[in-house]
Amino acid sequence: MARLGAVRPTAEIVAARLKRRHNAERRFRAVGLGAVLLALGFLGILLFTIVGNGITAFVQTYVRIDVTFDSALLGIEGDTGPDALAAANYQAIIKQSLYRTFPEAKTRAEQRQLGAMVSSGADIDLRKMLTADPSLLGQTRSLWLLADDDIDMAVKGHIPRQQGIAGNRLSDNELRWLSELESRGAVETRFNTLLWSSGDSREPELAGLWGAVVGSIFSLVITLLVSFPLGVATSVYLEEFAPKNRWTDLIEVNINNLAAVPSVVFGLLGLAVFLNILGMPRSAPLVGGLVLALICLPTIIIAARAAMKAVPPSIREAAAGLGASKLQVVTDHVLPLSMPGILTGTILGMAHALGETAPLLMIGMVAFIVDIPATPLDPAAVLPVQVYLWADSPERAFVERTSAAIMVLLLFLALMNLSAILLRKKFERRW
Template sequence: MTDTTQAAALAAERTSADTVAARLKRRHAAERRFRAVGLGAVLFALGFLGILLTTILGNGMSAFLSTYVKVEASFDPALLGIEGAPTAETIAAADYRAVIRQGLARAFPEAQSRTEQRQLMGLVSSGAEADLRSMLRDDPALLGQTREVWLLANDDIDMAVKGHAPRQAGVPGSRLSENQLRWLSALEARDAVKTRFNTILWTSGDSRQPELAGLWGAIVGSVFSLTITLLVSFPLGVATAVYLEEFAPKNRWTDLIEVNINNLAAVPSVVFGLLGLAVFLNAFGMPRSAPLVGGLVLALICLPTIIIAARAAMKAVPPSIREAAAGLGASRLQVVVDHVLPLSMPGILTGTILGMAHALGETAPLLMIGMVAFIVDIPATPLDPAAVLPVQVYLWADSPERAFVERTSAAIMVLLLFLAAMNLVAILLRKKFERKW
């Protein structure tokens, strides 16, 4: 009887151990599957990110180079239409197109018909005239001399030299004639074609001609807009967070305010653009397409983020700090100003920079207030019409020319660089000033 009971107990123990082992095996298998799925999701996302960055880099790196063509330019006063001693007015009004036409005609005298001459002039950019004007204005002694000068090539020539367009007439994607392709090959054989760093991209505003389009106007507009955003949103956001966290009574009204602030952080940004259109432009009559209005709209977007981050940073300050300061006779305002704010400032600054980085990439609200206009001039003040980097990307992406594809990718690279720099600053501030309690 005893042996039978012991055998049954041993069998039950073995069954229980087998059941536990089976359950552990299934649990470990489920954990491995879950980790595999998580790792696969991460690798999948990294793969798409790699494809995106590779595409942007592949399309945009060539935008940092420009193609130039060497032409023999004769600064003949008769050809330029300058009579007598040159003055600033006569130099500005001179016919530099005739100089370019004559230089190209000397290089390719076989181009006789009007069609061929028009195609020949298509080798260089329309901005080449401005380059010659600047040369003669800076050095009037060039008048009457003949020099070999490097002139900016047309965007179609630029795409062909960089390999982005086929060098065969009549095929899809080619915008060059057989004559232009032949002349381009002849110039390359004479070492009269070269690429060099594209300074125009960093010194000019927008242009209808891709080879003359630059980012400087959009960069200045972004700096103006973000400066106004910071000046408006940071003090208002911090002051609101201090009041709600340290001074406001806990009742249904403050609860309603907190819920609305949290909801505003999730409102689509285009709604803020509609608000800016209705209030800042229509009601207050502020200038359209100006960084001032753009900065105010972006400040509305940043405010909820700054308030939430500031409140979280102040909540992280231990109550013992407040109690110790109050015990030494500090007023409530002194406790906040002298102790709570300095200790929570790293978190506040981190939240502010992240909010500003979010504002830098916004496009929809700025389109609503008219910052989608074609702006050539560089803005001098926040009241001047301007574009910003994300809107510039939007404008160039809508252009049909192939050369604007590389300009668009280059603008995205610059925008990502700014965003990465701002996030890096936020991380460094958090690491430098972070305290553990």
């Protein structure tokens, strides 16, 4: 009986300790789950804000106006050649058409407000129309013209349409004219083709992403062409051929350290070497690609070495036993088997490079570029820099454009990461 009484307290102590341990484990799980849910909540808020602000950038507001191609107003009487049509004053016929639509606008201030309802770039479409068909001279056509950014924001509901409310940039006259056009069915939103076909602009309704997209493509192609062969060759040498001594240990340590160096340091290096010493063109994707290649190199080297280490030594030994040289072992067996891991690391490094902004600012890719780059030597912007430029603009419409650019950038990053996952799943080998 004494022994049974002595055992009971021990069992109770063990049970109490197990209970505390299980409670601690449940608390730890709850804290971990709470952290994950909190992170997902913040991510959801971020994505909801970006999509909510930027989804309307993919449509644009147009207004329908009866436009008369008056030779006198165009300033081309007696001359209908291509040069005269290209240099004609199309803003004059747009304003005259607006004045006829709303004849109550008598004063200069009212007429200035009326003319501001249509984008300053609306004359581009008229110029293209008349240049393609000079027979339109003297005719009146009902045309859909690009609306000004403030009108566009009001139609989309991003700014209030009541006078006196904070954030309303439209006058009473503009609000009345807009309502009248809407009652006539002369206001509609269409898919924003300018966003995908034009470069940057001071006017939000004319600003597009295509220049930055082309600049990003040029930069990433150059980054891939430079970093991939150099990174793979370096990793092959260090992993398969280099002797193990202090020098190779020093090189390996420095490569690992370069992966943690702030990207702005690489931008300073590119500024000093590529621009100041070699005299390469400023703001060009060529220089941007070279700088991004420096950023990608450590990532590619580390990933490639890890992939080659994963190849079993038995494969090397079997190939050598059949008479293959060291180079043949590497090129015919080790590299093909490790290529999925190398490609995965390369894609992740490229995705990292796509989102970099600081090093590109250092080499001058922050310039205002309107034209679409035709070659890697032409001045260009890239998507992260375009986001930076538009985020610094005060107009409400540029907030919309900024969010749209972020959505496009996130889409590119998601596609690159998805391709890396698919490559790893498709070609992954388990030894």
